[in-house]
Amino acid sequence: MFAVTGMVRRDVILAMRRRADVLTTLFFFVIVAALFPLGIGPEMATLRIMGPGVLWVAALLASMLSLGRMFAADYADGTLEQMLVLPQPLSLLVLGKVVAHWLGSGLPLVLLSPVLGLQYGLAPDVLKVLVISLLLGTPVLSLIGAIGAALTLGLRGGGVLVALLVLPLYVPVLIFGAGAVEAHSSGLGGEGHLSLLGAFLLMALALSPWAAATALRISLD
Amino acid sequence: MAIHWTKYSAPSAFYPMAGRSLPWLAAGTLLLTAVGVYMGLFSAPTDYKQGEAYRIMFIHVPAAWMSMWLYIVMAAYAGLGLVYNTRMAHMLAAATAPTGAIFAFLALWTGAFWGRPMWGAWWVWDARLTSELILFFLYLGVMALRAAIDDRQRADRASALLALVGVVNVPIIYFSVKWWNTLHQGATIDFSGSKMDRSMLWPMLILTVAFWLYSFVTIFLRARCEILERERHAEWVGELLDNRG
């Protein structure tokens, strides 16, 4: 287990010494969320309907943009190569990296989302469901994204390519994440959606570290 | 009858086998397409609800079926290639992707043509069309990843892994899109809504077989090119080229 915790510790320390990266993701999220009302118009009624979907898409894009950072630096300086010859299961090390990545890119989005939700006129109870759905959904995005990031390691045009690879796979998370908020605000109750998101999270936790580890071994071959 | 399928996992055995079967497969494709199209256009009756426009589903439905089936085929080859490290499996996976993508595109295209008279719009966020669109993106992803990697071995294995990740996700994507669609009460005119006359079913089945044969033709052709390119330094390819003069 210290493979996971050790990796999280290391990457969190690194992220703390490179705070700018975390802030970039956060600013991107804020800017995208702010652009939509400018494009659609300031009617609160429309924005209230679009809010959950827009915030979810913005969070999804922000988390996707930060995927490049997950392995790229370690790949460039050779520490990733060292990780592959450590006497630890690579999938656990990858899991540690994903958790750290989520702490630096997913969690800040979750924490900031209620503020942006207010801009869209979302009611407090709706905001609560939004936060819970992002809390369950953004780790899935990081987990799936890890596979894409590992596959595109060191390729030219990797950033655009990773979008093409992972965005289709993000569809279920988006549907149930935004759907939970919408179901709640329309009075249907978002619990069903949220428990499915939870199921996605468990499935992604079980499968994607292994797939990403395999992808890393392929990419460094 | 004992056919040793594993024999064809060697490119040197696959290449002539594919070459011999190509004319037959191509002839079958042409024949069945002609028969299916004729039956679909002339012998199938006009649908009382949908009029003549429904006839596009004789192309649309088989194309959609093939696009899904070929993704599974591609993932199966990818899995074989990853586990047993056979070159031929990777080559076949590579050869399958473009055909699958073409069928996905054809299904989307014909879906739009069908939607215009039926729904009054070129594009409706119908569950099937949406999943088909995502399937098309998944194909593009696999092909783009393969194209982006110069080293052939890495390209093979990376795109194989992606195809496997995709095949795990396809059912999840399909069901979530379906759920999303029913929740939003979108326009849903079901293909299976009207009871299908037997004379309508036949052309669809015949065209499905025709498309299936077409897949064989294109995949074999592409695989043969791939073999020649990859094995051009191999002895048997040299002999083959010498014999051709």
Added chain:
Amino acid sequence: MSQSLEAVSLECVRGDRRLFSDVGFALEPGELLHVTGRNGSGKTTLLRMVCGLVRPQTGMVCWGGKPVSTLGDEFFRQLTFVGHLNAIKDELTGRENLMVEAALRGNPVSESQAASALSRMGLKGHDRLPAKVLSQGQRRRTALARLLLADTPLWVLDEPFVALDVHAVETLQHAIAEHVAADGMVVLTTHQEVPIKAGRKRTLHMGGSGTGVAA
């Protein structure tokens, strides 16, 4: 488990090019293998193959008679690899770099152990600086300092002497000789002719024709 490293008829194909084929060697405890050859003859790839990072097209690498591809972690526990890249994080200090890696290995070292390893490599006074301010040679020395902390029988070193000054070269030579004398094994590549006073020394020449057998 008898500790021996053996490579049997390794072949590596990159794209259309056969980098090498039929490369083999055997290494017993207390032996050093010097891999020589021109640029592009596949020395680095061979070393990465020995570490299980690159899969050979044919042939295999065995540790104690078992293929390393099936041994996995059991093999990695015996291995310290210093690659072409230094594998140190710019944001961490020298000490932190060594400690973080040792902790991930499951073999934590104390700060004073890390500090003494760094000072043996001539980095006294620099070990609290973030690695990004260090010179190329100092970074290399930081990377090599992990050898002094390692207790693994097998060292695989890719051009360890590059960018080192005379003093550091001497320290490293000494460390390698000590390791081999204590029944360790070393596989290394180097361009410089570096006299290593190690017990038994083998040479593997990666020839242009693509074959090489350890003599």
